[in-house]
Amino acid sequence: MFLAVGFFELLPAIILLLAFTIVGGVIIFVVRRKLKEPPSTTIAFTLGDLRKLRDQGDISIEEYNRAKESIIQSVKKSTTDSH
Structure with missing residues (x-):
């Protein structure tokens, strides 16, 4: 029971960390792609x-x-x- 309560208290932080990781990965992907393109x-x-x-x-x-x-x-x- 105590373990389940601790998990639900940490769930918002886990979701936030996951969202930051995904957004950061997308940003890195886009920047690397732009850097590889020849100048226009x-x-x-x-x-x-x-x-x-x-x-x-x-x-x-x-x-x-x-x-x-x-x-x-x-x-x-x-x-x-x-x-």
């Missing part, structure tokens, strides 16, 4: 696209150089962040 950043223009725009006169040489440097820096940043 995409570059709007390639250097070839920029050259074509420059050659067609759609952008100036200065705009081309700024955009080119921006793309190069983005690629450098994404490669150093992934290591």
